[in-house]
Amino acid sequence: MRVLLSTIGSRGEAQPVIALAVQLQELGQEAVVCAPPDFQEWAESLGIAYVPVGPELHATAKQPTGVVPTPEQRRQMIEGTVADQFTTVGSAADGCDVIVAGGALAIAAHSVAEQRGIGYVYAAFAPVTLPSPRHAPPVFGLLGQKPADGTVDNQTLWAEDAQRWNVMWSAALNAQREAAGLAPVSDVSGHIFTDTPWLAADPTLAPWPKPSELDVLQTGAWTVTDHRRLSPELEEFLDAGEPPIYFGFGSVRVPDGIARTMITAARALGRRAILARGWAGLSLDEAAPDCLAIGEVNQQALFQRVAAVVHHGGAGTTTTAAGAGSPQVIIPQTFDQFYFAHRVDRLGIGSAHPVSDPTAGSFTAALHHVLDPRVAKTAHALAGHVRTDGALTAARRLIEKVAVLAG
Incomplete structure (x- = not known):
């Protein structure tokens, strides 16, 4: 069996898709x-065949916050990515038996398979990204959207969301489908998600909320077991005192001055700090014995040795911190991050920061809450x-699915 992810x-x-690829190969499949090209070197180091699509994304985390593309810029980006995906995904699908689309922006995958x-x-990485009357659709904070305030019912919100998908994507998608000899689709999000998505x-x-109109298969998160050692410098820092607080925002943009604000909050509580540079290139103002800036790291190992994890609320980081038993402070900005902030708060394993630019005071208050031993006990x-x-389940x-299709 040959699978395109x-x-x-x-x-x-x-x-997640690299994790599934690793597991498939361990089971003897191709x-x-x-x-995007940003992850090619990492995937190939794991022995995964990789086809880059689109531009590198690293630079997006260093763009100014609050900048929203104009309608014309958005149209050009949409047309460009859809055309590029049809060409690149179409070529990469040679000899494949099945295509797995990871995330909603894999616009061309279903059409190529068809x-x-x-x-x-189709695989989603958070329940909130799939339609359900039990929750509102996610929002793109970077496009100026705000989380639902509860004044409109979820069914209406999902209908409005489906219309936004059509307005944004249908022209570009259907133009490419017509060129490929395929009939147009009238419901773009339904076409991508299908009635039987995986979670x-x-x-x-x-958890996926039930009852549901969709037949959702929840497999568990797709993760790669990280065997990398922590650097000697990091090991020395961890051994030099009490567990520090980890601050990191992965591949997302961050508010100006946030590094200084986070360190100030940690110091206010007498805590040491580890600052992950991330794609935004965060750095310390000056060298200090109570702070350490680090690059790429084995989070699975590190999070077991910190007092708390402060982050943006991405699915991967939230799951890794939860699996390590580390209390969390989530500062959501967009999409599923608001959902994970809510879940961490509701489960009692951390705190959801208010939807606003954090201050030293708001950070200190959030950290004071999650450093309570009762939160640590619940997280553990x-x-x-x-x-x-x-990934093994998926x-x-x-x-099994491919065997049924072939049979």
Whole structure:
């Protein structure tokens, strides 16, 4: 069996599909990942065949916050990515038996599978990204949207969301489908998600709400076991005192001056700090014995040795921190990050920061809450329920699916 795993997005989308590719290959199957070029070196170091699509994304985290593209810029980006995906994903699908689309921006994957007459699976990484009357659709904070305030029912919100998808994507998608000899689609999001999507999220941390109109298969989160050692410098810092607080925002943009604000909050509580540079290139103002700035790191190992994790609320970081039993402070900015902030707060394993630019005072208050021993005890207890077999479960189900299609 040969599988194409297609995704567009940052590490939060690329890491899960690479994890599934690794698991498929361990089960003796062929896997190809088609994703942005930022992750090619990492995937190939794991022995995964990789086809880059679209531009590098690293630079997006250093763009000024609050900048919203104009309608014309958005149209050009949409047309460009859809055309590029049809070409690149179409070529990468040669010899494949099934395509797995990871995340909603894999616009071309279903059409390519349809054109080739092969199987298709859509995988979401958070329940809130799939339609349900039990929750509102996610919002793109970077486009100026705000979370729902509860004044409009969820069914109406999802209908409005589907219309936004049509307005944004249907012209570009259907132009490419027509060129490929395919009929137009009238419901873009329904076409991408299908009625039988998979949910690659942990059922304890992020359960699918039932009853549901969709036939959702929740496999558990798709994670790669990280065997890398922590650097000698980091080990020395960890051993030099009490567990520090980790601050990191992965591949997202951050407010100006946030590094200084976070360090000030940690010091106000007498805590040391580790600052992950991330794609935004965060740095310390000056060297100090109570702070350490680090680059790429094994979060699975590090998070077991910190007092708390302060982050943006991406699915991967939230799941890793939950699995490590580390209390969390989430500062959401967009999309599923608001959902994970809510879940962490509701489960009692951390705190959701208000939807505003953080200050030293707001950071200090949030950290004071999560450093309570009762929160740490709850986080440690929940960690034992976080599954680590999500990618294996998905790989086995995918093998079964292809066998049925072939039979």
